[in-house]
Amino acid sequence: MTRNMAATSLRNIIVVGGSFVGRSTAQELAKIIPPTHRPRFAIVPGQEHKAFIPYSGLFANATNPAAHTVVQARVTSIRPGYVELDREWQGSNRIPFDYVIVATGTRLSKPAAMEHDDKLSSVEYLQKHQSDVKRSKSILIVGGGAVGVQMATDLKEYYPDKEVTVVQSRPRVMPSFHPRLHEIIQKRFDELAVRLITGSRVKIPPGGFPNDGTTFDVQLTNGTTESTDFVILATGQTPNNKLVADLEPSTPEGLSVINPDNGFIRVRPTMQFLDEKYSNMFAVGDIADTGAQKAARPGAAQAAVVAKNIQTLIEGKQPEEKFIKGPGAIHITLGMKYNVIFRNPNTAEGQTEPWINEKNGGQEDMNVEAMWQRMGIYVNNPRQYHL
Secondary structure: OOOOOOOOOOEEEEEEOOOHHHHHHHHHHHHHOOOOEEEEEEOOOOOOOOOOOOOOOOOOOOOOHHHOEEEOOOEEEEEOOEEEEEEEEOOEEEEEOOEEEEOOOEEEOOOOOOOOOOHHHHHHHHHHHHHHHHHOOEEEEEOOOHHHHHHHHHHHHHOOOOEEEEEEOOOOOOOOOOHHHHHHHHHHHHHHOOEEEEOOOEOOOOOOOOOOOOOEEEEEOOOOEEEEOEEEEOOOEEEOOHHHOOOOOOOOOOOOOEOOOOOOEEEOOOOEEOOHHHOOEEEOHHHEEOOOOOOHHHHHHHHHHHHHHHHHHHOOOOOOOOOOOOOOEEEEEOOOOOEEEEEOOOHHHOOOOOEEEEEOOOOOOOOHHHHHHHOOOOOOOHHHHHO
16 A cells, blocks of 8 residues: 655545544554654534634644644545545645544534534534523433433532433433442432433424423423423434445445444454455544444544554554453543542453442543643643633
């Protein structure tokens, strides 16, 4: 795939996606790839003023920072050998690549999902959501996953006089984890007076819920009705897979690039696409069909695997580094300061009980300043967070 080239004729390794795993992948690549290649980063914006971290320091620790580029655009399609953009960049809507890493993750329900691409509009969107929450006396959260649980405990601790209810379709919250985590969360819910309804789904009207400041009824599939002022959807994640939806399998009877059962991209342990026709394409993080927990730690491990394997391919060798799935783990906040690090038992090693580390040293903003520093941005004045 590679050939000897002058350093002035740079070849591209494209990382599509600008969240935690995409950033980790780009930085891992920038440390080790030879001067004939450069990572380019097509980014997807985030949320409120501290969550919009500039990418200007992304390659600060790279061997040759000037050789790498951040492209702020949306990738509309990934084709063999190039990506298509929604806008022109350096005279073209296409960027060629030797290797591409798909780190597009998943789409969340609002308010986590942003409606806009610019920071100002997104900050205003989140501020409106905060205002709607503040004026509501009763809030119903649909979904008992990590987002729903954390939102409920934050809300109830910040606004103890509000009635907060979580509706979970399964018998317990966070069902992919050992039951002990549900017990910890239930105890915390009881302490904060968060209501939990399990084993039932919310009937979502075709036009959605009004959320206009009036009180309205919410129908549940168990036949009951809940009255509330505001509904927040925390109903899981939808894979961002449209970019590769048009890639055909190498043979008529071959497996599709996307697993139809879950919408994730089929990958090998090397994190390459499963179809050998696309061996120069990789997927990492939430979009990759690894069976691993959709979380930062396994995503970072996958990023390291990808960087080493691309380095090996550039050297003309076969990639051998593999991602090994471990037991599910999560660092979850259950209020402004109380938080828990929880890891499922490693059954391969004969473990039967989870590993639990409960803490009370959290910060209201979850120490987001540290992430700015990890991105190479050092803030001397709080006003810089608003730039």
